[in-house]
Amino acid sequence: MPIIASNFKTNHTRKSTNDFISSINEYLKSNDIKSEVYVFPTATSLNDFDTVKNLTVGTQNAYYTEKGSFTGEIGTQQLDEFGIKTILIGHSERRHILGESQEEIAKKYEFYKALGYTIIYCIGEPLEVKESGLENTLEYIYEQFVGIDTNYENLILAYEPVWAIGTGVTATNDDIKNVHTAIKEKIDKPLLYGGSVKVNNVREICEIPNVDGALIGTASWIKEDFIQIIDNTKDL
Numbered sequence: 001m002p003i004i005a006s007n008f009k010t011n012h013t014r015k016s017t018n019d020f021i022s023s024i025n026e027y028l029k030s031n032d033i034k035s036e037v038y039v040f041p042t043a044t045s046l047n048d049f050d051t052v053k054n055l056t057v058g059t060q061n062a063y064y065t066e067k068g069s070f071t072g073e074i075g076t077q078q079l080d081e082f083g084i085k086t087i088l089i090g091h092s093e094r095r096h097i098l099g100e101s102q103e104e105i106a107k108k109y110e111f112y113k114a115l116g117y118t119i120i121y122c123i124g125e126p127l128e129v130k131e132s133g134l135e136n137t138l139e140y141i142y143e144q145f146v147g148i149d150t151n152y153e154n155l156i157l158a159y160e161p162v163w164a165i166g167t168g169v170t171a172t173n174d175d176i177k178n179v180h181t182a183i184k185e186k187i188d189k190p191l192l193y194g195g196s197v198k199v200n201n202v203r204e205i206c207e208i209p210n211v212d213g214a215l216i217g218t219a220s221w222i223k224e225d226f227i228q229i230i231d232n233t234k235d236l
């Protein structure tokens with residue numbers, strides 16, 4: 001059964017997030033679908049969603065603190081209010097757009113690991129590395145595990161080639177299989193693929209060996225499409 005996760009990134013409001021999550025939860029419940037589903041809304045849309053029992057709401061980011069003076073950030077004081085215990089860490093947009101260093105990412109990972117959070121840890125290479133071949137790609141990816149305890153029991157990995165994120169250009173099945181197989185040989189943890197996953201390719205991607213699900217952006221932001229994505233993979 002693949003893990004299906006939606007990363008809202010900087011999309012949706014509190015109102016539309018509440019509608020989205022309620023609709024997905026109702027779809028899962030009324031159809032008795034057992035897929036492992038995660039939704040990562042914006043920080044402003046986090047809530048306790050206390051009637052939502054069939055999917056997990058996580059945070060896209062948080063600082064490694066309970067509270068304090070970190071302007072613009074949230075910590076566990078804000079996450080605990082809503083019972084959030086799942087977090088994305090290392091997303092390429094935080095690395096390459098927001099400038100999070102591997103050292104910072106490792107500190108964040110250690111902090112939330114110590115608190116028992118489920119962590120979806122993201123790795124992936126930029127285009128120029130991809131174009132230099134598989135060996136360099138893997139070397140780049142392994143660098144992204146510096147300071148990361150990959151034996152952590154609540155760890156889920158997500159391979160998201162930067163050049164496939166938001167571009168509509170999905171990695172080929174061979175691209176995905178080669179990288180996923182190599183990572184799995186080193187790290188035996190659930191490994192999602194992310195990068196232009198769509199309604200019409202999610203099943204094929206989830207059937208590739210060593211792919212344990214998908215972390216989806218753009219194609220998951222309309223609730224009907226996300227329902228279709230779950231429906232297309234629910235029997236795998």
Ligand SMILES: O=C(CO)COP(=O)(O)O
Pocket residue numbers: 007091160164165166167168194195196197215216217218219
């Ligand atoms: O970054 C991603 C999910 O975290 C992938 O985004 P897209 O599905 O828009 O390519």
